[in-house]
Amino acid sequence: MAFFIYGILLCFVILAYTKAGVRFSLFNIYFGLFLLFYGPAFFIYNASLQLLETNYAITSVNMLSCFVVGFFIGKFLFKEVKGRKRVAYTNYSNWTDHMPEEKIRIKQGLLYSLLLLSAAVIFAGLFLYGGISSLFTLLSNPLADAELVKQLRQDAGVTGWIAPFYVYTTSGIGRLLAFVFIGLAFQKKNPIMIMAAFAFAVLLSISYLANMSKSSFIVFYCQLLFFMMLFFNVRINFRKALLYVSLIIPLLIGVYLVATNAGDAGTALDLIGHRIFVEPIRVLQLYPKFYPDILPHTNGMNIRLVHDFFSSDNYVPAHVAVTGGLEHASFNAMFIADAYVDFSYFGVVIQSIFVGYLLSYLDFLLYRKNNYLQKALMAALLIGIFSMINSGLITSLIGFGLVTLPILAYFLRSKRRRRIYIGPSDVEYTEQFKVI
Secondary structure: OHHHHHHHHHHHHHHHHHHOOOOOOHHHHHHHHHHHHOHHHHOHHHHOOOOOOHHHHHHHHHHHHHHHHHHHHHHHHOOEEEOOEEEOOOOOHHHHOOOOOOOOOEOHHHHHHHHHHHHHHHHHHHHOOOHHHHHHHHHOOOOOOHHHHHHHHHHOOOOOOOHHHHHHHHHHHHHHHHHHHHHHHHHHOOHHHHHHHHHHHHHHHHHHHHOOOHHHHHHHHHHHHHHHHHHOOOOOOHHHHHHHHHHHHHHHHHHHHHHOOOOOHHHHHHHHHHHHHHHHHHHHHHHHHHOOOOOOOOOOOOOHHHHHHHOOOOOOOHHHHHOOOOOOOOOOOOHHHHHHHHHHHHHHHHHHHHHHHHHHHHHHHHHOOOOHHHHHHHHHHHHHHHHHHHOOHHHHHHHOOOOHHHHHHHHHEOEEEEEEEEOOOOEEEEEEEEOO
């Protein structure tokens, strides 16, 4: 009975949400991904009890329901304060109505320095710390099944002291730098700069394969295509989004034919459907299976930063417990799973409110100006949105850049001093301001 109640509630939320108007924004993209990956949990469980153990299915649906409620509370609470004026509306028309694109100055010295530093980190990881050998390992095992890939990730990938710098460079900062560099090159209409910008993008994509991440390789090129659409003012709407998804499906089938043990397109499509509609839900139900019946709630100790600084050697992070002890294995459970492990349903609601508020603020931040830096930031932040569907909150905020990339974009904007002359007295003063 509980499943029908939750299903009806979610239907009302979707109808109200659709009636209000679907805008192309980070908030809406994330809610769309939630419906894609976890929405079936509200309905499939009613028709078949084979996907999950019934005892844990109800808890999983409770967690998802808490997320939906908290997520929209966060959006409702968002207010942007400008002086004494409180602004609750994000002006999406800055991009969609093809308003004249604003000129922006970039701190080119800082951009080039960060590009060189990122390239140096990638090359060091590739040639000095195991990247090339990992790349050949991956290419020599194109038909590896999921268990073998997990084991390969245990044994390969970039290692040593440079590994955390390598991961952050490729997962977060590198994407933003690549898109900004491409935008700057096209703005200057310099063929050499354009080739150099795309060369850096190709180098960045190779780094994903060298770190045993085929999905990141695909997602990056999807992000790059998305940025180019934004840069050249290709209007994004719901119809084009559906067309975009329909074009990606054949690409995914081809990748699965090469990168998995699927022997035909039907089997590949079945694996894709399992990955989208079954696997995230199956992994999510592992968390209530372990907590609190087998293991107690951790009261915050499962949060990555808290765990790194304060936990004892006997403590095992939740994702290690539910993946059978594979510490570096991938797992497909959104941040609400970790929130539930830490603070039960209360943690799920609080973190969901925070995420809803954060994404609403980022949308306001992105759409208030129309220039290629804003568009590059939008494209780069998509990886953080995707990561929150199957990873922890701290990882998405820091490692995948939902918080760190907007800060970097702020420092990439150039500032200069302007002279203003007032009246016949020719009094001069200077004013610090942002160049749009």
